[in-house]
Amino acid sequence: MFKWKTDEFSWVDFTIDVLRVLIVLAVVVGAWNTLSSGRISLAQWVNLFAAGLSQGSIYALIALGYTLVYGILLMINFAHGEVFMAGAFTTVFFAEALNRTGFLNEQPLLAILLMIVFAGLVSMTVAILLERIAYRPLRGSPRLVPLITAIGASFFLQYTFRGLYGSGFKAYPGVKALQGAFSIGGINIPVAQVFVFCSALILMLCLYWLVERSRIGKAMRAVSENKEVARLMGIDIDWVIMFTFGVGGFLAGSAGVINGLFRPQGVNFYMGFIPGIKAFTAAVLGGIGNIPGAMLGGLFLGVIEAIGPNLVLAGLGIPGANQLKDVIAFTMLVLVLIFRPQGILGERLSEQKA
Amino acid sequence: MALLEVNGIHTYYGNIHALKGVSFEVDTGEIIALIGSNGAGKTTTLRTISGLMTPREGSVNYDGEVISNTRADMLVSKGISMVPEGRGVFAKLTVEENLDMGAYIRRDGAIKEDLKGAFSLFPRLQERRKQVAGTLSGGEQQMLAIARALMSKPRLLLLDEPSMGLAPVLVDGVFETVQRIANEGVTILLVEQNAHMALQIADRGYVLQSGEVAISDTAANLQKNETVKKTYLGID
Structure with missing residues (x-):
């Protein structure tokens, strides 16, 4: 750990080591203060943890889109947050229609399933068009080029949807079946949180099956490993890449609906930005390009965000700690990039992939 | 009619002129060896046939059809399969x-x-x-x-240096396998630096030199050819 003992003294290593010590110190002191003060009961911790898991499962679903595309093209699709927004925003109108007819509360499960599929298809379409129009012509160009294009595409999508649906917030209608809470041993877990976690889990299992077992999933892995040899197998790599964008889009769109039903503050054209960056953080945290990594990274980030401010920041006497969860999330991004750039499950990046 | 006809193909890597008018034929059921030293254009020839590269001039005909502008993944369903260099x-x-x-x-x-x-x-x-x-x-x-x-x-199997990097004891096995595959009726185009082994199983062979076919003959004659002996078989 302390490199200067063996190697020549380096200020960079020294600073990083000091940083390490300071972080560990801050976490230990903060946690000690909070826990010894007993301000937060066990039940409240469990609640925070559950809220973190459900938020995290939304991050995980979006993060999978980043990681799938990175795995196959070594490219960060920074417009992925907007793909998420496209599905979530469009489906609000569908959800309102379902609510007006009363179907949403008569058959909540079926209605939600319909909404998830609808949003998934909308986002899938946006993602596929994005790949076809903005990224495919740039394939083979230096890696900075599609990255900049992605940022441009992100603005384009934001303001297109603002033009389509207006700039105001729209809220998803409340679903009666998702209100209330399960009570287990005196701890109340909101039904909505359980719903979010379970639906995300089902979607992730479907993805896992797709990638590991299906013919197209094997082709996706083959293309991500070696495009030229994949072509020699008769695999149409353009189609596989489009499919990958489509799958990532579908997951993001469904995450949009799940998120909309779970959080009351509504959706607008700008809603994709923060979750997009958070999900990117989650993907990096888990090891970008690694599918279980994105799932784990998302859940981990959600939990850290929920627990971190109360445990560490409040313990250090920072006021309004609960509003600082973004600080925790992005501090995590910086720390991962400094100390473990390959992420939790990632392999060390080779020169070619870095 | 030949299963595969390569007609004067010119292939480039950027500005580097790798193949300068390579022509040869492969008949159904044959084993054809392409031999030559490093950089002679053997691999480029296979990559052009398999559709990974497109020739700037000339054409590749397979089964009576021009395939030089067909994508690699489409050629697989036409019956062309390739074992790439480095496996x-x-x-x-x-x-x-x-x-x-x-x-x-x-x-x-x-x-x-x-x-x-x-x-x-x-x-x-x-x-x-x-x-x-x-x-x-x-x-x-x-x-x-x-x-x-x-x-x-496949009807046509392209093999790019199947013996490369293998222990000598394994090399014999590889060539035996190639022979067995040919006996099943698969036509084989074999690129090899190990000219000795390649010519033992091949029916005919072509020697590539600086992107051109220098010598073409039956495998038996090539084994006796003085230039081939000296340059590629290491026999003085």
Whole structure:
């Protein structure tokens, strides 16, 4: 750990080591203060943890889109947050229609399933068009080029949807079946949180099956490993890449609906930005390009965000700690990039992939 | 009519003129060896035939059809299969998944049977079917690459340096396998630096030199040819 003992003294290593010590110190002191003060009961911790898991499962679903595309093209699709927004925003109108007819509360499960599929298809379409129009012509160009294009595409999508649906917030209608809470041993877990976690889990299992077992999933892995040899197998790599964008889009769109039903503050054209960056953080945290990594990274980030401010920041006497969860999330991004750039499950990046 | 006709192809890497009008023919059922030293254009020739590269001039005809502008993935379903240089197995996929990828274009029910066929040709692969290909030895990876190329049921098999990087004891086995595949009726175009072995199993051979065909003859005559002996067989 302390490199200067063996190697020549380096200020960079020294600073990083000091940083390490300071972080560990801050976490230990903060946690000690909070826990010894007993301000937060066990039940409240469990609640925070559950809220973190459900938020995290939304991050995980979006993060999978980043990681799938990175795995196959070594490219960060920074417009992925907007793909998420496209599905979530469009489906609000569908959800309102379902609510007006009363179907949403008569058959909540079926209605939600319909909404998830609808949003998934909308986002899938946006993602596929994005790949076809903005990224495919740039394939083979230096890696900075599609990255900049992605940022441009992100603005384009934001303001297109603002033009389509207006700039105001729209809220998803409340679903009666998702209100209330399960009570287990005196701890109340909101039904909505359980719903979010379970639906995300089902979607992730479907993805896992797709990638590991299906013919197209094997082709996706083959293309991500070696495009030229994949072509020699008769695999149409353009189609596989489009499919990958489509799958990532579908997951993001469904995450949009799940998120909309779970959080009351509504959706607008700008809603994709923060979750997009958070999900990117989650993907990096888990090891970008690694599918279980994105799932784990998302859940981990959600939990850290929920627990971190109360445990560490409040313990250090920072006021309004609960509003600082973004600080925790992005501090995590910086720390991962400094100390473990390959992420939790990632392999060390080779020169070619870095 | 020849199964494969290469007519004066010129292929470039950027501005580098790699093939300068290469022409040759492969008839159905033949084993053809392309020999030559490093940089002579052997691999480029195979890459041009398989559709990974497009010639700037000249054409490749396969089964009476011009294929020089057809994408590599479309050629597989026409019956052309290639074992790339350096084997190119998918290291993170299992042996079985690699073989499945070989049969990617097929939708018929006989894939399972052909998988068994591949395993009887290479029993070592059966033992390791659930193992990821990256953990196989070089020889096993070469077996896998050949077995995978056969899974698409090709009429024409392109082999790029199958003996490269293998221990001498394994080299004989590879050439025996190639001979066996040919006996099953698959036409073979073999690129080799190991001219000695290649000419022993080949019917005819072409010697490439600086992107051009320098000598073409039957394999038996090439083995006796003074230039070939000196330059490629290491016999004075």
